[in-house]
Amino acid sequence: xxxVMQNPRHLxxxxxxxxxxxxxxxxxxxxxxxxxxxxxxxxxxxxxxQKENIIDESGMPKERFSAEFPKEGPSILRIQQVxxxxxxxxxxxxxxNEQFFGPGTRLTVL
Amino acid sequence: AxxxxxxxxxxxxxxxxSLELGCNYSYGGTVNLFWYVQYPGQxxxxxxxxFSGDPLVKGIKGFEAxxxxxxxxxNLRKPSVQWSDTAEYFCAVRNQAGTALIFGKGTTLSVxx
Numbered sequence: 603x604x605x606v607m608q609n610p611r612h613l614x615x616x617x618x619x620x621x622x623x624x625x626x627x628x629x630x631x632x633x634x635x636x637x638x639x640x641x642x643x644x645x646x647x648x649x650x651x652q653k654e655n656i657i658d659e660s661g662m663p664k665e666r667f668s669a670e671f672p673k674e675g676p677s678i679l680r681i682q683q684v685x686x687x688x689x690x691x692x693x694x695x696x697x698x699n700e701q702f703f704g705p706g707t708r709l710t711v712l
Numbered sequence: 713a714x715x716x717x718x719x720x721x722x723x724x725x726x727x728x729x730s731l732e733l734g735c736n737y738s739y740g741g742t743v744n745l746f747w748y749v750q751y752p753g754q755x756x757x758x759x760x761x762x763f764s765g766d767p768l769v770k771g772i773k774g775f776e777a778x779x780x781x782x783x784x785x786x787n788l789r790k791p792s793v794q795w796s797d798t799a800e801y802f803c804a805v806r807n808q809a810g811t812a813l814i815f816g817k818g819t820t821l822s823v824x825x
Contacts, residue, residue: 605755606755635812635813637813637815642817643817643818644716644718644802644815644816644817644818645756645802645804645813645815646815647807647812647813647814650811650812657811658809658811658812661812693755693756700746700758700761701758701813702758703748703755703756703757704755705754705755706755
């Protein structure tokens with residue numbers, strides 16, 4: 603029974619490039635959440651999606667960040683024109699009742 | 713805005729010592745509370761949760777937490793820690809909209825053998 607899968611686990615980008623982070627929820631889960639963890643900080647909520655719908659994006663930065671959860675395939679968190687401040691661990695969670703977390707993607711922006 | 717405070721940033725204990733990690737939340741209504749653990753190099757795992765009922769909640773690996781409504785607290789306890797409990801511990805509350813978890817900054821627990 604596979605858990606929440608995230609890939610890649612580590613991603614290195616240069617300033618100005620695009621980063622795409624993928625999340626495959628647990629089987630049977632149709633709710634996906636993205637969180638960001640900055641150094642020395644707890645996880646901060648970014649966005650909550652159900653299949654083909656964004657339910658709550660109150661934690662998403664206004665520019666450069668977008669998320670989708672298509673009918674088929676994984677959820678994607680996309681960061682355009684990355685800057686050094688985007689370096690963080692990005693966690694995805696899926697839920698039926700409680701949230702189960704993936705291993706995270708550690709993004710480093712050079 | 714809702715918030716979660718974890719007062720201890722780093723706790724260092726010897727094996728067999730008792731543990732209590734503080735957690736306070738800001739919201740006064742009905743709350744869903746959680747403790748998660750993140751072992752080195754691993755993803756977050758749920759230790760225990762409180763939705764309603766008995767305010768003393770028992771979780772996995774011998775952990776428990778007590779919900780004290782009057783103090784807005786949900787402290788995590790373990791009577792005797794082991795070296796393998798070395799990890800980062802996060803307290804969280806579900807937001808009012810029910811759409812996300814609000815996390816504290818975490819407490820790093822280091823247990824020496």
